[in-house]
Amino acid sequence: MSIEGFEDWLKTSAGQYVLDWEQQKHDLLVADIFGFNAVQLSLPGHDFLRANRMPLRFRCDDGRYDGVSEVRSDLHFLPFANNSIDLVVMPHTLEFDPNPHQVLREVERVLVPEGHVIVTGFNPFSLWGARxxxxxxxxxxxxxxxxxxxxxxxxxxxxxxxxxQAGAFGCYAPAVTQEKWLRRFRFMDTAGDRWWPIAGAVYVVQAIKRQHGMRLITPVWKDRKARAKALVSVAQRERAEDR
Structure with missing residues (x-):
């Protein structure tokens, strides 16, 4: 699926309507995800990781988009090691790719256990899907x-x-192009969340990579603290016996 022209569309009134909602949702979701490495796949002209606090945050795309990206790569074969990325955000990455399942497989490969992925897309079961x-x-x-x-x-x-783990739908206004009509239909955003919550034009979903059979290891500092308490107890008991 060709992505040509999508960046230009995001600059229109309808595109900005969608982009504003998605940026707000990403800011809320990524703010509380911690780790060391976060990557955004596609749409490098927009920073969906801006609210995240990981030390290494970068954007990766395959050259189809306008914008500055730190990594250029075929998204079907990501240049990252297995289990090396804590967070991957994918704004409209899958729906414009000819092999979206392969992209998602690559994301699962590079994610650390308990790592997060956030996917944004257009909802086919909406007024926009009908359009x-x-x-x-x-x-x-x-x-x-x-x-x-x-x-x-x-x-x-x-x-x-x-x-x-989490998800949300948004942008319930019809697929109109003029700003004045978007403003008139803004009441549908409030009504949509209450009356038809799964019919929003776009969605954002968050998932976590689970590794079955993985046993969480207690941090070393906790072991040290437990040993220190045990030593104190032994010392106190020995002093009591000496008395």
């Missing part, structure tokens, strides 16, 4: 992508050992 079906095949983005539903994405997660 896409009515659009011509050669229509410009965002209608050109292959929209993935959340249930389908959840199935892919399950197959790869990723457990969905």
């Amino acid at each position: 896409r079906k009515l659009s011509r095949r050669q229509a410009l983005p965002p209608w050109r992508g292959a929209y993935l539903s959340v249930p389908r994405l959840k199935d892919w997660f399950s197959l790869l050992g990723l457990e969905m």
Whole structure:
């Protein structure tokens, strides 16, 4: 699926409407995820990791996007070691890729156990999804992508050992292009969260890589603290016996 023109669309009123919601949700989600390495796949012109506090944060893309990225790579073969990344964010990465499942497999490979992945996409079961079906095949983005539903994405997660943890839908206004109409339909964002929460135009979901059979090891400092308490108890007992 071609991504050509998607960055330009994000600069339109409708694109900014979607981007503002997604940026806000990413800021909330990534702020409380800790580790050492975080990577954003695609859309390097927008920083979806800006609220995260990991020491190493960088953007990776395959050259299809305009913007500054620290790493250029084929997303089907990421240049990162196994179990080396704590957080991966994927803003509209899968729906515009010809082999999205392979990209997701690579993400699972590079994630550390208990690492996080955040995926953003357009919801096919929405007014925007209906608009896409009515659009011509050669229509410009965002209608050109292959929209993935959340249930389908959840199935892919399950197959790869990723457990969905959180998610949200947003942008309930119809797929209009003019700012004045978007403002008039803004009331639907509040109503949508209450009355039809799964019908938002876009979604963001968070999953964690689970490694079955993994045993958590107690940090060394806790062992030292326990040994120190034991030594104090022994010393106190010996002093009592001497008396």
